[in-house]
Amino acid sequence: MTSTTTTPQSTTTAVALAGVTKVYGRGANAVLALDGVSLDVAPGEFVCLVGASGCGKSTLLNLVAGLDRPSGGQIGLAGGANPGLMFQEPALFPWLTVEANVEVPLKLRGLPRAERRERVAELLRTVHLGEFGRKRPHELSGGMRQRVALARTLALDTPVLLMDEPFGALDAMTRDILHDELERIWSERKLSVLFVTHNVREAARLADRIILLSSRPGRIIYSAEVDIPRPRRIDSPEVAAIAAEVTERLRTEVGRHGQ
């Protein structure tokens, strides 16, 4: 099997996966984590990938991020750019202030000091942390730390954001607020987002399109457009109805494995 990373031919695709396969290990111990996954994310589209634990969601995201290589198939990113990444753990540098954390990607990009200062201030305002630049991560709540991580990711200025259960460790109320913020930033910056979650309500709250992945091997078994007007509320009947439908599909899938 061959694997290549290419720029999508079409300008109407931000992320393109074609027949992507991932095998971990060899021989009798080999695990087929992903099997022929094809998926296009359009520019400005918000796609949520849902599925049971262990179905290959993180594997798929890591492949798109270039952290690992597919065993087969092609993955393309618009402009060949490095995507922004966010995980459940914010992975901030504990010894650096909030400002300095957000400044890291700007330094790496070689921006001059004055411009970095300006950008950091603007990014911290964007995530509503304008007053917290001098704090260190341990002085902040979990939700605030994820805002810092989001600001640092936005500092990369990439059009594609990959998020792996970024709000999974937060309480429901904090998560709710961060959903609003992410939706606002996504629409202002016209980002393309591939967002992994096992929380179907969160997916229905955020997504333009929900993709459901089966387990062992991970295959796309269902895809649904979510045309609920924005801004949405996670406790609205429309979101609940979509979540119920996806949960039903998920339950059928888990039942198929006799778990």
Ligand code: ADP
């Ligand atoms: P999810 O994020 O949906 O919970 P993962 O992508 O983490 O699922 O894992 C998919 C499958 O691949 C699981 O069966 C997991 O045990 C296996 N897997 C993930 N990473 C590795 C690895 N580095 N080596 C071997 N197996 C792995």
Ligand code: MG
């Ligand atoms: Mg995972």
